[in-house]
Amino acid sequence: MIWVDLANATINGIVIGLLLALPALAVTLVFGIARFPNAATGDFMTFGAYTVVAAKSLLALPLAIGVAMACALTALLSLFFYWWVFRALVRRSPVASLIVSIGIALVVRSTITFFAGQSQYTIEVPLVRAWNFDGVRIVPTDLYIAGVAVTALVLTFCLLHLTPLGRRMRAVADNMELARASGINVGRVMITLFAIVGFYCGLGGVLIGIKAVVLPELGWELLLLLFAAVILGGIGSPLGAIIGMLVFSVSQEIASLWVGASYKIVFAFFLLLGVLLLRPQGILGKVRAVR
């Protein structure tokens, strides 16, 4: 029944991959447009998850409103830090922004633990049994999670490729100075970017909170994985980030059928090494000329 195990592992990998594709997309968008690796991505996710916990337990709001609130508040949080810190660092070296983003990550996480403590929370959704097709099991909750993630991802691609705003974002990503000279308001593009990033981090955090448990380290622990997936897919390429994440998580799950669970992460990173040896720019990355 090897194919049953394979199918189950693949399904699980796809669900996790789609879910983590949201923050991976956030990482790659910031990298492509604002040109720095945003280490606060993980903790924005944590913030989103805790927002839902607070909305449900303190305000007794229904889940859907809680999720909307989490996305909106995380977007505001992300905008706040852009307005306060990253805006001033736009012309500096990306290293400055990276270090600052690590600081922001710490601030967000410590603030959360100050109010919520270290103990675990859960986002309660009714637990339902999986549909069983001769051993291949699909959990309805996972379908909803994957559905939400896919919808959000499709919307971003529509935004990026079908709207004037998306064209401006891509123009800034391509060459910020040239975009500015052509009359594009770079500040407005950045505001849109950080709002989208916050929205996706919040949504991703909530989905992970529903699937797993809500802990202060929820997002931070995923950061390495997110960066690795983005590199695998090609830095700055939105579709690449999603493909990278899917390849990463599906290969991890399939690997854990044969190698010990402790080695599944190692296996995924070996895959990353292999891909980078053949395609140093990542699966969908473009080679950039150095000026």
Next chain:
Amino acid sequence: MVESFGFNRRQFGGLVAGLTASLGAGSAWAQNTRPFKLGALNSITGAGGVYGPGMLEAIKLAVKEVNDAGGAAGRKFEIFAEDDQTRADAAVLAAKKLVEITKVEAIVGIWPSAVQLAVMPITNAAGIITMNTSGAPEIDENDKLDLVWQFYGSNVIFGRAFAETVRKLGYKRPGVMAFNNATMLAQARYFQKTWEEKGDKVVDFIPYEPNQTSYRTELDRLLSKKPDIISASSYLPDLTIILKEWYQSGIPCKFIAPGWSANETLARTLGADVVDGILSVSNVPATQNPAFKHFSSAFKAATGREPETFAAASYDMVICLALALQAAGAEATPAQIASKIRTVAEQPGKKVSSFAEGRELLLKGEKIDFDGASAPLTFTPEGRSTPDFGIYEFQKDKLVLKEVIRLT
């Protein structure tokens, strides 16, 4: 869902101030010897916040009992309480304060292994005694100076308790899942070893990585071998995810897990449908001992609830320490006091169940064997006393005690 900490920091501060004041008032009794400074390093907030306040209360009750009897070797106990927030970094700061500024001679009431391991270098360097309810086998291995004392079962013994229980309940095909760290792997391996001693085999042994979003593939791999019970050496967050995914899979199987993860919080999180029938193993206090009976009534009078094992163990720490101080004499160093801890709790001494009783016999030059509230207190060469194991089962979302077993 939100854990009740019972105390906030301000209340805690007030409590400590009140405590010091009340101790001051009690010292009207003239004495010439200096007080014995006792550090209480409890997990008042954080994950251990469920147990910490009760442990501090037990320490206060024991200190009162010692001081009411006139102190140990003429020295009255003075408590200095600190909150370690169930975090190693906060604990190190608190321990430094206790050791370097307050200059305590012993620290009692440590709950998590992480805290005990983090403060051990500080307390060992200062040559002072620490007493804990921690399960990490590394503590036993690294306590070269014999200053660290454990009043709770080691995770290794827990593994054996799991295997004995599973066998007794008639399961034939156990599978093992373990959180991949030294402590939990040790527990799981000991389960496997105990199980396979009689020629049986575990169906599979699957260690899993910490901090994963999903453990479904690991779980599927184990479930495909058709185990009738899974021994989960887990912490609360990972056990929550595993049980969620197991329930969703719809595959029938039982689980046995340690009491620090299979507890009321788990039941509240997952609901009665999921946890019903899951077995939970934890140390239980020695309810038949006279020491437990008088401690428990004093504890109930002070807090309005039954003491759990951690509180009973904290009470025993102070009484053991006081008896050892009594035996070692007022001028003894902490190391000399530590060397007497075994002798006040071992056969063939005369059984005693309170400080006053023990002190009287020690003054007459007799040998004593203190039987505590948490256990009969027989310390291994590594300095560990193991209370009895209670096997609980969730009936709906309530934990019900099925039986008590003794392992040493």
